[in-house]
Amino acid sequence: MDAEETAAAGRMAEDMFVRQMRRRRAMLDLSQSELAERVSRLGGSLYQQTIAKIESGQRAVRLQEADLIAQALGTTVSGMLSQSIDSATNDPEEMDVAELVGRAKSAQRQREEAAVRLAAAQREEAEANEATRVAQVRLAAAAEAARHASAELQMAEAELKEITRASLKRQSEMNAAFGPRWGELMSLHPPITREQLLRWNREHLEQMKETADSGTMNSRDREVLMKSIEDLENRLKTRGDEE
DSSP states (O other): OOHHHHHHHHHHHHHHHHHHHHHHHHHTTOOHHHHHHHHHHTTOOOOHHHHHHHHHTSSOOOHHHHHHHHHHTTSOHHHHHHSOGGGGOOOGGGSOHHHHHHHHHHHHHHHHHHHHHHHHHHHHHHHHHHHHHHHHHHHHHHHHHHHHHHHHHHHHHHHHHHHHHHHHHTHHHHHHHHOTTGGGGGOSSOOOOHHHHHHHHHHHHHHHHHHHHSSOSOHHHHHHHHHHHHHHHHHHHHHHHHO
């Protein structure tokens, strides 16, 4: 027997084993999870997802795994391979009554388990979508608040400059009224420097760009955010030109 014939025989044997694996599991009314638990008690480490892949042909079954699966199903590998492939049919018309009942129970159990997993996945998806929507709303509100705060800051700086100029022109009056340290009365906190303001705005701009590029926003929210980004970029460019 050459290498090609050997490989073909191996594939045929594996196919027969998987067919018998599905058939015996159905006859024993075992779910994939329950079969995985039986294998685990025998010292194996197969999971329900692995068994599902083996039965669907998405993953090959290893020799040691086949031995444990056969034991979990109450037989041996040779016993499973010695049965006729025809006896492992998937056609309900050709199944005996006991196998038909077992397969029906197994299919119903799989349907219920799949429905539970689907509901959990849909719930998680809905929660993730809601969290994303809330985050997008908060980001849009924060961008709007930043625009207003920036405008108010510019107005306050302009007013403070005007008052300072007027105060210096009336320095003698201020000295007479409040003493030589009258300037301290007009400053509650150290002034915000232009460098600080530019740095904060640039950091905020980068955060907004990252969110816009993340692909998690709908078209309307992204349009609003892009307008905020454009406005902030223009303000930063204007301040840069002034310097």
